[in-house]
Amino acid sequence: MRVLIAPDKFAGTLTAVEAAAAIAEGWRRRSPDDVMDLVPMADGGPGFVDVLHASLGGELLAVTVTGPYGDPVPATVLLHGGRGGTAYVESAQACGLHLTPEAERDPERATSRGVGELLVAALDAGAGTVVVGLGGSGTNDGGAGLLAALGAVAEPADALDCGPSSLATLESVDVSAARDRVAGVRLVAATDIDSPLLGLIGTTNLYGPGKGVAADRLQAVDATLERLVGATDKKVALARGAGAAGGLGFALLLLGGTREPGIGLVAEAVGLAERARQADLVVTGEGAFDFSSRSGKVPYGVAAVAAHAVRPCIALAGQVLIGSREMRALGVESAYAMVDVVGEQASFADPAGSLARLAERVARTWSH
Incomplete structure (x- = not known):
């Protein structure tokens, strides 16, 4: 049998x-x-890279990236097919909820910069396609940190790097350098979350409490993401999956990425x-x-x-x-x-x- x-x-x-x-x-x-x-x-959350490596093989590249509160954390990029092939990265390795003890979590300060640094590592390795597993994140910054790591600039200068608290002061964003950085590369957001970025069914209201956002702060935190949307693209914020992983889905879609169901993507790959x-x-x-x-x-x-x-x-x-x-x-x-x-x-x-x-x-x- x-x-x-x-x-x-x-x-x-x-x-x-x-x-x-x-x-x-x-x-x-x-x-x-x-x-x-x-x-x-796996469905895109924690274990995404390990699962794919166990079935596909490929080369694991060890990198160190910025954790959700600025401390360095170890992570890996799975490169399958060599240069021009597919790289798989796991957002939870850089900004996962599990990286920070519950008593020390402050999602209003947590950044997704490390996920952007994982993308940079995949691009530097020559990947033609980069698949980002989304899930298990401890961030709620709309992917602002990811955008900054890829070259996006804002006014004030540090507004993208310190979580929703710094987005409250955001005046403008230019993502053209980040888009140039991923030009010619296929970006895929692997997630089964299909919620938009903002509103009652957006990332803050649905998943913020599980990350530590206080009930009386949900509206304020959602408003900071609205500033990011106003400075970039309101239409993308409404797209399915934009609210995945604290808004990392929004950032990837903003850069021209597409969303694919995580479980379906893994099932096909293996x-x-x-x-x-x-x-x-x-x-x-x-x-x-x-x-x-x-x-x-x-x-x-x-x-x-x-x-x-x-x-x-x-x-x-x-x-x-x-x-x-x-x-x-x-x-x-x-x-x-x-x-x-x-x-x-x-x-x-x-x-x-x-x-x-x-x-x-x-x-x-x-x-x-």
């Missing part, structure tokens, strides 16, 4: 690569003759559809499997590919928070939870071992 194992990360405990390995280890204990095809997945056709069973998973998984998350995307290949798809998760009817609406035959097998405490204490135990038990039902 051939089993395709294509999980997302288990947030806070396991990367997608680690999760796939744990599922395979547990499955083999029960069914050692089954053939495992490990395809760790050849998921063909690999699903060769499998007898598809196994996916994530930390918490609930109905929000329909919103562009990995399990829903993997299940859709499995359905197209007419293969059953099951999910393994830390917790399963929906019933069988909702599972089927997501295209998943059955879902199984680690906490039901080993308990919540053990699931967090030994996530890889717990996931392997769950996979071993599930193999009793699904392996031939």
Whole structure:
């Protein structure tokens, strides 16, 4: 029996690569003759580069970029196909929420400059296409820092570099140098977020609270992004995906980039559809499997590919928070939870071992 194992990360405990390995280890204990095809997945957020490197190979370029509060942070650029090929970068490596302890977060000062520096590194490496995975950001600056790193200039001079707080003083922006810097290069924003930049369904109101923006500051912070939009392009701010990753989507679209669904882009890059056709069973998973998984998350995307290949798809998760009817609406035959097998405490204490135990038990039902 051939089993395709294509999980997302288990947030806070396991990367997608680690999760796939744990599922395979547990499955083999029960069914050692089954053939495992490990395809760790991502939707553009944390783990995007590692997942693609695990499946595609390519050259990893180590760089140091500016973190959300100015400190240097390590990051990587994945170059696939050599000069003229495709570079993959992950915004969360430069401005991710996980980079700063919760007590020290101040999203009104956080900058996305480091993401722009990742783009510069990809351009310097000779990439013909640069794919930017968007997700998990701790910034809310509309991509102003990214624009500055690529050469955009503003009045006052530092208005783009210190988060929404400095955008409050913004008078004008010239992005022509930034556009020249990426001229001739295909830019792709990989995200499943389709919200605009501004307003009640914009990045600040939807995602700002999760980054630490106080409820009584949401309107003011949104107003600072409106100043950036007024100085650049109001039409782009309304585009689908402009609100992704604190507005990094807006900056990339402003530079002539396009938006592609993250899960679809990764699935195509790793050849998921063909690999699903060769499998007898598809196994996916994530930390918490609930109905929000329909919103562009990995399990829903993997299940859709499995359905197209007419293969059953099951999910393994830390917790399963929906019933069988909702599972089927997501295209998943059955879902199984680690906490039901080993308990919540053990699931967090030994996530890889717990996931392997769950996979071993599930193999009793699904392996031939």
